[in-house]
Amino acid sequence: MSRILVTGGMGYIGSHTTVELMQQGYKVTIVDNLSNSNIGVLDGIQAIVGERPDFEQVDCNDYEAMDRVFSTYPDIEAVIHFAASKAVGESVEKPLLYYRNNIGSLITLLELMKKHAVRNIVFSSSCTVYGQPDADHLPVNEDAPIQKALSPYGNTKQINEEIIRDEAHADADLRAILLRYFNPIGAHPSALIGELPLGVPQNLLPFVTQTAAGIRKELKVFGDDYNTPDGSCIRDYIYVVDLAKAHVKAVERMLGGKSAEQVEVFNLGTGRGLSVLEIVRTFIEVTGVKLPYQIVGRREGDIEQVWADPKRANEVLGWHADTPTEDILASAWKWQCHLSEQ
Numbered sequence: 544m545s546r547i548l549v550t551g552g553m554g555y556i557g558s559h560t561t562v563e564l565m566q567q568g569y570k571v572t573i574v575d576n577l578s579n580s581n582i583g584v585l586d587g588i589q590a591i592v593g594e595r596p597d598f599e600q601v602d603c604n605d606y607e608a609m610d611r612v613f614s615t616y617p618d619i620e621a622v623i624h625f626a627a628s629k630a631v632g633e634s635v636e637k638p639l640l641y642y643r644n645n646i647g648s649l650i651t652l653l654e655l656m657k658k659h660a661v662r663n664i665v666f667s668s669s670c671t672v673y674g675q676p677d678a679d680h681l682p683v684n685e686d687a688p689i690q691k692a693l694s695p696y697g698n699t700k701q702i703n704e705e706i707i708r709d710e711a712h713a714d715a716d717l718r719a720i721l722l723r724y725f726n727p728i729g730a731h732p733s734a735l736i737g738e739l740p741l742g743v744p745q746n747l748l749p750f751v752t753q754t755a756a757g758i759r760k761e762l763k764v765f766g767d768d769y770n771t772p773d774g775s776c777i778r779d780y781i782y783v784v785d786l787a788k789a790h791v792k793a794v795e796r797m798l799g800g801k802s803a804e805q806v807e808v809f810n811l812g813t814g815r816g817l818s819v820l821e822i823v824r825t826f827i828e829v830t831g832v833k834l835p836y837q838i839v840g841r842r843e844g845d846i847e848q849v850w851a852d853p854k855r856a857n858e859v860l861g862w863h864a865d866t867p868t869e870d871i872l873a874s875a876w877k878w879q880c881h882l883s884e885q
């Protein structure tokens with residue numbers, strides 16, 4: 544079976560994807576510098592799969608070390624590139640760090656893929672590239688216009704998509720699939736791996752579960768005066784395990800020689816928009832725990848509403864994100880309880 548190089552494979556989406564790949568029989572080499580993850584994730588993956596992925600503690604920006612990784616595993620057939628800095632606020636404070644980390648690592652990878660004749664890459668992109676779509680572009684499909692990024696983090700996703708397109712134009716053998724994620728939430732049903740936010744979580748779900756666990760005093764709902772049915776923002780929350788499975792489909796497509804174009808783009812979302820208040824209410828219903836919250840002012844830079852048209856991924860990849868919201872929120876709570884026991 545083919546070997547897949549998973550950069551950032553110790554992170555939230557990377558670890559769930561590693562599990563799905565291994566369960567489908569792929570060999571996985573994880574490269575991760577552990578800057579936003581820890582070595583214990585390997586135990587979680589092993590406990591679920593029954594086998595340990597190969598792991599190299601290497602920074603993707605380190606050309607020589609990455610060169611050695613490619614030489615050590617000559618059977619690598621595709622790369623899934625998750626490794627990136629991802630905190631929007633931090634990217635505004637430290638733009639150069641984000642440009643160096645996120646763009647430098649992709650360039651290094653593409654150079655080494657060429658050198659070692661690895662011709663397939665799946666890239667972690669984001670719905671952030673669409674900004675706030677016009678009303679007639681909702682739900683948003685892959686042909687919606689790309690809008691000027693609101694943060695250096697978002698800009699690195701856009702620039703990296705362009706770098707891949709330019710390189711594919713110059714190199715007819717390169718195949719790429721760009722996956723634009725909506726909002727990944729939840730944890731593996733085993734609660735052996737999940738999201739591990741460092742410090743105070745910025746994203747909604749980890750803040751919800753930490754508040755329910757009593758780690759945070761109350762959730763702040765950022766705004767109830769938006770032009771949405773209940774006034775709070777709307778997003779497309781996708782189960783991280785469903786998201787992980789889409790990567791397996793993308794890899795299968797490329798390795799099976801089925802790509803219709805050198806660079807293909809897929810939205811990964813459910814097609815269902817949920818408001819912040821709907822998430823809060825459903826979480827309380829499903830778990831039965833108390834979740835103190837307060838409505839406060841809007842968060843700067845927030846988009847009012849965005850959700851996916853996932854038709855292309857449904858039809859072309861044969862993939863659907865169909866886990867019920869209740870099950871997803873229950874998995875997030877189970878993971879938080881597991882963390883709190885440690």
Ligand code: UD1
Pocket residue numbers: 631632669670671697725726727745746747748750762763764765766776777778819842844845846
């Ligand atoms: C954010 C990033 C996006 C990134 C994504 C990763 C911004 C502007 N965008 O998206 O680039 O790809 O995370 O998952 O930061 N909310 C609260 N209270 C909280 C936290 C969040 O009400 O304590 C609300 C937000 O206002 C938003 C929704 O929950 O309406 C989701 O927020 P979040 O999880 O941060 O995701 P995004 O803002 O969609």
